[in-house]
Amino acid sequence: MLKYLVMIIQVALPVFEGPLDLLLHLIKQNKIDIYDIPIALITKQYLEYLELMKELDLEIASEFLVMAATLIYIKSKMLLPKQEQPEEEEDPRKELVEQLIEYEKIKEASQLLKERYKIWSKAFPRNTSKEQELFLEELSIFDLFQALRKILDKPQPKIYIPKETIKIEEKIEQILNILKFKKSITFQELFSPDCSKLEIIVTFLALLELLKLKLVKAYQKNPFGEILIKLEEENEDRNYI
Numbered sequence: 499m500l501k502y503l504v505m506i507i508q509v510a511l512p513v514f515e516g517p518l519d520l521l522l523h524l525i526k527q528n529k530i531d532i533y534d535i536p537i538a539l540i541t542k543q544y545l546e547y548l549e550l551m552k553e554l555d556l557e558i559a560s561e562f563l564v565m566a567a568t569l570i571y572i573k574s575k576m577l578l579p580k581q582e583q584p585e586e587e588e589d590p591r592k593e594l595v596e597q598l599i600e601y602e603k604i605k606e607a608s609q610l611l612k613e614r615y616k617i618w619s620k621a622f623p624r625n626t627s628k629e630q631e632l633f634l635e636e637l638s639i640f641d642l643f644q645a646l647r648k649i650l651d652k653p654q655p656k657i658y659i660p661k662e663t664i665k666i667e668e669k670i671e672q673i674l675n676i677l678k679f680k681k682s683i684t685f686q687e688l689f690s691p692d693c694s695k696l697e698i699i700v701t702f703l704a705l706l707e708l709l710k711l712k713l714v715k716a717y718q719k720n721p722f723g724e725i726l727i728k729l730e731e732e733n734e735d736r737n738y739i
Contacts, residue, residue, distance in 0.1 A: 669704035
């Protein structure tokens, strides 16, 4: 694992999402029937996300590890030869599916309340010079992880820098200053073509910290589409230089 030569800002993942969110994200990403989850595939992808979190030095909450153990247990049960399983034993995925369905209902209700808030907030509009605002779908943290994995999977520059020092604080300031002038940028624009793996990771951690502090927002125009980063409205007039 890469070690940074500067103080690392620890980003606690539970601030953003939980293990059920990750599972729902994987189910939607793979266009899977929630009632018939291919447990081997989902377990593999879930563990890959945990590995990426470790690589980023993110604090992984215990419930993520509990869910990993649960998935591995269900996978092992489903790999047993049918003759070794009791005849009337329930599908080992049943309890997990029920949890996911209930959690999805709660998320949908929460989203509905959020949409209603957006509608009612427009009933008494604030004074603004903008004629029209963009209404974009807010991202899951796991969408950002997926985008990061695509960046990391690209061939890295074959340049050896023995003592590469990249400060997260400087990356935070750099992102804010870019957004001050460009209003919005794509996720890919955060990373130059000659970025080293260390710089990619530090830039991503800087973005997570900005999201955590609610200084910026990350959006997609369409599900699994291009990711856009923009300043929160109340921060647009601040000077970061």
